[in-house]
Amino acid sequence: MLDQLSAIAAAAFEQCGFDPALGRVILSNRPQLCQFQCDGAMKGAKQLRRPPMEIAKAVAEKLAEHPAFAMVDVAPPGFINLNVTDEFLLQGLAIAASDARFGVPATENPRTIVLDYCGPNVAKPLHVGHLRPAIIGESLKRLMKFLGHKVIADNHLGDWGLQMGQVIAQLEELGKTADDITGPLLSEVYPQASARSKTDPDFRKKAQDYTVAWQQREPDKVVLGEKIIEVSCENFREDFAVLGVSYDYWYGESYAAQFVPAVLDTLKQQNLLRLDDGAQVVDVTRDDDNPPLPPAIMIKSDGACNYETTDVATILQRVQEFAPDDIWYVVDKRQALHFKQVFRVAHNSGIAPEDLHLVHIGNGTMNGADGRPFKTRDGGTMRLSDLLEQATAQAMEKIADSAYILDSEKPQAAQKIAVASIKFGDLSNHWAKDYVFDLQKFLSFEGKTGSYILYMLARINSILGKASDDTPQFAQLTGDAERELAIALLQTGQQFAQAAAQQAPNFVAESAYTIAVAFAKFYHNSNILNETCAQTRASRLALCKLTQDILLLHLDILGIEAVEAM
Ligand code: ARG
Numbered sequence: 289m290l291d292q293l294s295a296i297a298a299a300a301f302e303q304c305g306f307d308p309a310l311g312r313v314i315l316s317n318r319p320q321l322c323q324f325q326c327d328g329a330m331k332g333a334k335q336l337r338r339p340p341m342e343i344a345k346a347v348a349e350k351l352a353e354h355p356a357f358a359m360v361d362v363a364p365p366g367f368i369n370l371n372v373t374d375e376f377l378l379q380g381l382a383i384a385a386s387d388a389r390f391g392v393p394a395t396e397n398p399r400t401i402v403l404d405y406c407g408p409n410v411a412k413p414l415h416v417g418h419l420r421p422a423i424i425g426e427s428l429k430r431l432m433k434f435l436g437h438k439v440i441a442d443n444h445l446g447d448w449g450l451q452m453g454q455v456i457a458q459l460e461e462l463g464k465t466a467d468d469i470t471g472p473l474l475s476e477v478y479p480q481a482s483a484r485s486k487t488d489p490d491f492r493k494k495a496q497d498y499t500v501a502w503q504q505r506e507p508d509k510v511v512l513g514e515k516i517i518e519v520s521c522e523n524f525r526e527d528f529a530v531l532g533v534s535y536d537y538w539y540g541e542s543y544a545a546q547f548v549p550a551v552l553d554t555l556k557q558q559n560l561l562r563l564d565d566g567a568q569v570v571d572v573t574r575d576d577d578n579p580p581l582p583p584a585i586m587i588k589s590d591g592a593c594n595y596e597t598t599d600v601a602t603i604l605q606r607v608q609e610f611a612p613d614d615i616w617y618v619v620d621k622r623q624a625l626h627f628k629q630v631f632r633v634a635h636n637s638g639i640a641p642e643d644l645h646l647v648h649i650g651n652g653t654m655n656g657a658d659g660r661p662f663k664t665r666d667g668g669t670m671r672l673s674d675l676l677e678q679a680t681a682q683a684m685e686k687i688a689d690s691a692y693i694l695d696s697e698k699p700q701a702a703q704k705i706a707v708a709s710i711k712f713g714d715l716s717n718h719w720a721k722d723y724v725f726d727l728q729k730f731l732s733f734e735g736k737t738g739s740y741i742l743y744m745l746a747r748i749n750s751i752l753g754k755a756s757d758d759t760p761q762f763a764q765l766t767g768d769a770e771r772e773l774a775i776a777l778l779q780t781g782q783q784f785a786q787a788a789a790q791q792a793p794n795f796v797a798e799s800a801y802t803i804a805v806a807f808a809k810f811y812h813n814s815n816i817l818n819e820t821c822a823q824t825r826a827s828r829l830a831l832c833k834l835t836q837d838i839l840l841l842h843l844d845i846l847g848i849e850a851v852e853a854m
Contacts, residue, residue: 340366621650712738
C-alpha cells in the first residue's frame with residue numbers, strides 16, 4: 289500500500305519538476321490528524337532552494353487531483369498530510385481477501401538460504417539459553433520461505449567437541465554400556481564429567497584423549513558416542529516439537545568431519561596454515577581490526593579438531609551440497625569472535641565463494657529479574673522442558689474457570705497458550721537484545737503479549753462461528769476504527785519486507801500486535817452480529833475474516849499456534 293501511494297506521490301513531485309525520489313509516503317506520525325504523510329518537501333527544500341511550504345503546496349495541488357485521496361493537506365513547515373478514500377482501502381482489502389497470500393507479494397529475487405540455528409551440544413539437555421536461537425531461527429525460516437526464498441534449515445549439533453570425550457570417559461568409569469544410556473543418565477553424567485574436568489587433571493587429560501579417539505573413530509568410543517547422540521536427539525526432538533521448531537537436516541559437526549581433510553588441503557595449498565606451539569592455525573586479522581583478531585586454531589596441539597575447523601568444513605559441505613547464496617547463523621552473540629574467524633578463513637581461502645553471504649545473527653540472552661542470564665531458583669541452569677512445564681501450569685491456572693474451553697481440552701490449550709506467550713515475549717524483542725523473562729507479564733491477556741493476540745483471535749472465531757451462514761463481503765467502511773484496522777492489515781507486506789531485510793521477526797510480532805489492537809477497537813466500537821443493515825454486517829464480517837486470516841499468517845510465521853477458544 290505504501291509503495292502504491294509513494295508511486296503516486298513520486299509522480300506528483302515529478303510533474304512539478306521536482307525529484308520523484310522525494311515522494312515517499314509513510315504512515316502518519318499523528319494518526320489523529322491524518323492516515324499518511326509525505327515529508328519530501330522538507331527533505332527537498334535545500335536541494336531545490338525553495339521554501340518547503342511552497343514545494344508542499346505545489347505537490348499537494350497535484351495530489352488532490354488523484355482519486356486515491358480523500359484529503360490532501362499541507363502543514364508547516366512543509367508536511368503533506370494525506371487520507372485515502374474508503375474505495376482505495378476497500379479495493380486493497382478485496383484484493384487481499386481474494387488472494388492466497390493475502391496481498392503480500394513474493395520476492396522477485398529468490399535466494400537459497402541455509403539457516404543454521406540453535407545447534408545444541410549433545411550429551412546435555414536443552415536449557416533456556418537455547419530458546420532464543422531456536423525460535424528466532426525458526427521464525428526466519430518461515431518468513432523467508434513465505435516470501436518465496438529457498439530455505440534449508442540445519443541443526444548444527446555440537447557432537448565433536450570436548451564434551452564427547454568427557455561424557456564417554458565418565459560413562460566408562462561408571463561401568464556403563466551403550467544400552468544403559470538414557471536421557472536421565474546423561475543429565476546426571478554430564479555435570480559430573482564437566483565438574484571433574486575442572487578439578488581433576490588426570491580426568492581432564494583422559495577426556496581430551498577420548499575426544500581425539502572419538503574424532504578418530506575408535507570403535508569403542510564410537511559405540512558410546514553414537515548412542516549419546518541418538519538419545520540426546522530424541523530428547524531435543526521432544527522439546528523442539530513443543531516449541532514448533534523443525535529442521536530439514538540434523539547434520540552436526542560429526543557430519544562435517546569428513547570435509548576437514550579437504551579444508552586442511554586447501555589451506556595448505558594456499559600457504560594459510562602455520563604451526564604455532566604445536567597447533568595448526570590460520571591468521572585472520574586485518575590491518576583495520578582493532579583489537580587484532582587472534583588466529584583461528586584449526587588443529588589443536590593434541591591433534592583434536594576445533595569448533596572453528598568443523599564450522600569451516602560445514603561451509604564447504606553446504607557450498608557443495610546446496611550452493612547457497614546466504615548462510616545465516618542464529619547463535620548467541622557471545623560467539624561473535626568465533627564466527628568472524630570462521631568467515632575470514634572461509635572467504636580468504638575461497639572455500640566460501642566471494643558472493644556467499646555469511647551472516648551471524650548474534651542473539652541476545654533471556655535474563656532473569658536480576659538482569660543476568662536466567663537461572664533456576666537455586667542458581668542452576670534452567671532446563672527448557674522445566675520452563676515450559678512451569679509456564680503451562682500457570683497458563684492452566686488462568687484458564688481453569690474459562691467457560692469457553694472444554695475441561696478435557698484445557699491441558700492442551702494451556703500448553704499452547706504457554707508456548708505462544710513465551711515465544712511472543714521473546715520474538716517481540718529484536719534478536720540482538722537481552723530481555724527480562726517475566727512469565728506473569730507474558731501470560732497476561734492485556735498488553736503486547738502472545739496471550740492477548742490469541743485472545744483476540746478467539747473473539748474473532750466466536751463471531752465468525754455465530755455467523756457461519758453469512759457471506760462476508762466488503763462493501764463499505766464505517767468509522768475510523770475500521771479504517772485503522774484496514775490500514776494495519778494492508779501494512780502486512782511492508783512489515784514482512786522490513787522483517788526480512790533486517791532478519792528481524794520482531795517486526796512481524798509488532799505488526800500482529802498492531803492488528804490485534806486495531807481489531808479490539810473496531811470490536812468495541814462497532815456492532816457486528818447485532819448489526820441490522822445486511823450490507824454493513826457482511827462488510828464487518830469480511831473485516832473479521834480477513835483479520836483472522838492475516839493474524840493467523842503472522843502467528844504461523846512466528847511459529848505460534850493459536851487456540852480455537854479462550
Ligand atoms: N553447538 C554450539 C553451541 O552449543 C552452537 C552451534 C551453532 N552453529 C554453528 N554452526 N556453530 O554453542
